[in-house]
Amino acid sequence: MSPKKQEYVVGIDLGGTKIYAAVVDHKGRILGIGRKRTKAELGFETTVQRMAICVKEAAAEADVNLDEVIAVGVGSPGPLDLKRGMIIETPNLGWKDAPLKASLKALLKRPVAIDNDGNVGLLGEYAYGAGHGCRDMVGLFIGTGIGGGVIINGKLLHGFNENAGELGHMILNPEGPMCGCGTRGCLEAFASRLAIEREIRAAVAGGAAAAIFDNVEKPDAPLRSKRLSEAFAAGDAAVVAAVEKSARYVGYGVASLLNIFNPEVVVIGGGVVEAIGEPYVRLVEQTASQNVFKIALRNVRIVAAELKDDSAVLGAAMLAWQKAYK
Ligand SMILES: [Zn+2]
Incomplete structure (x- = not known):
């Protein structure tokens, strides 16, 4: 039917x-x-x-x-x-x-x-967006946290306790920063919007010049995507470094996902990706491609989400x- x-x-x-x-x-x-x-x-x-x-x-x-x-x-x-x-x-x-x-x-x-x-x-994204027509796909959504999911042979992977696909909580470094889930060094703790903000504030506290907090009414208020987007486009060094670090860590995560699932399409979306756009996705792709079995990358597309909101x-x-x- x-x-x-x-x-x-x-x-x-x-x-x-x-x-x-x-x-x-x-x-x-x-x-x-x-x-x-x-x-x-x-x-x-x-x-x-x-x-x-x-x-x-x-x-x-x-x-x-x-x-x-x-x-x-x-x-x-x-x-x-x-x-x-x-x-x-x-x-x-x-x-x-x-x-x-x-x-x-x-x-x-x-x-x-x-x-x-x-x-x-x-x-x-699988049905109507960046993954239309494929059968095997993984997605990472980089926002305040990092969500994700896995589709294998056209079906969402749910797992034994229906909790599969928590891709933001793959542990990349057990000695890394604390994650909201209570463990250390998850992808989310390295690459979410909150992690990017933490990096920028640490750089500024360490003396780096960052125009992102100039002429802002409440510099301590949470960093919004629009401001991140503008500061990145303007080449604000501390912002560019923090965003690139996030994209590199997502790239390491994607390399692991490619080796584990060998999907046809990897879709990267969420507020951070919408704010930064194609440069973020290309850096993810570059890092992933340098750290993965070449066979797991053949004809694979690493693309930005298309459907946005x-x-x-x-x-x-x-x-x-x-x-x-x-
Ligand atoms: Zn976590």
């Missing part, structure tokens, strides 16, 4: 700061959207209600009746218990044992499928199609 023309799905990207829902048709076109802030601090039930409002807004904008939506997919921060449809724990949102699937289903009266945000982002909603939409037609 394949999707019919008059059927629609909804994809929802549940993020730490925002909810983004989209009504998607059988060709992967976004017909209507709804956005709200997550407001996780108000509690899980409030956020689920806000998700349902986003879905209704997206349906209204798309001029689609909720009855015509055959399933809803959600990309959520994890770790998740996929069998029970629960968020086990999420430091980002501050919830534990949250029944995401059941609560959303009760509000929308539609079938709901969930998966973690890294997997869903990868699925979006839409990768997770479109991946969640694909999850919904799979739920409806499995």
Whole structure:
């Protein structure tokens, strides 16, 4: 069975700061959207209600009746218990044992499928973006943290406890910096946006000149992608060094992933990659290609994500199609 023309799905990207829902048709076109802030601090039930409002807004904008939506997919921060449809724990949102699937289903009266945000982002790029047409693909999304996923022979790899694909937590150096997960030297601890910011601030504290903090109202506020992008483009030395270090570490990670999975496509996305663009991806490719078995690199494409902000909603939409037609 394949999707019919008059059927629609909804994809929802549940993020730490925002909810983004989209009504998607059988060709992967976004017909209507709804956005709200997550407001996780108000509690899980409030956020689920806000998700349902986003879905209704997206349906209204798309001029689609909720009855015509055959399933809803959600990309959520994890770790998740996929069998029970629960968020086990999420430091980002501050919830534990949250029944995401059941609560959303009760509000929308539609079938709901969930998966973690890294997997869903990868699925979006696989179905509609940089990986379209391939069968074996890995993805790394470099943002505040580092998410990722693995698709083998057209299927997301979930693993025994459904927690596979935590690519940001591969350990590159056990004596490296502390990671948010509680261990040392993970890829995320070397290469995330927070790691880049830490490097820049350390360089400045050590006396390096960095224009990135000049003429800024609150130099101690978290570094935003836009400012990172501008400082990199201007050639700010401390910023260029920190970004290049991040890309090199991602390159080492990609070399390992190439040797382990031998994918056809490696997609590199997330806020940092969107901010820096092609120079980041080329440096990842250069480092990976210098540290990998040549056979694992033959005809392999290492590319930037194409869907930007839409990768997770479109991946969640694909999850919904799979739920409806499995
Ligand atoms: Zn870690």
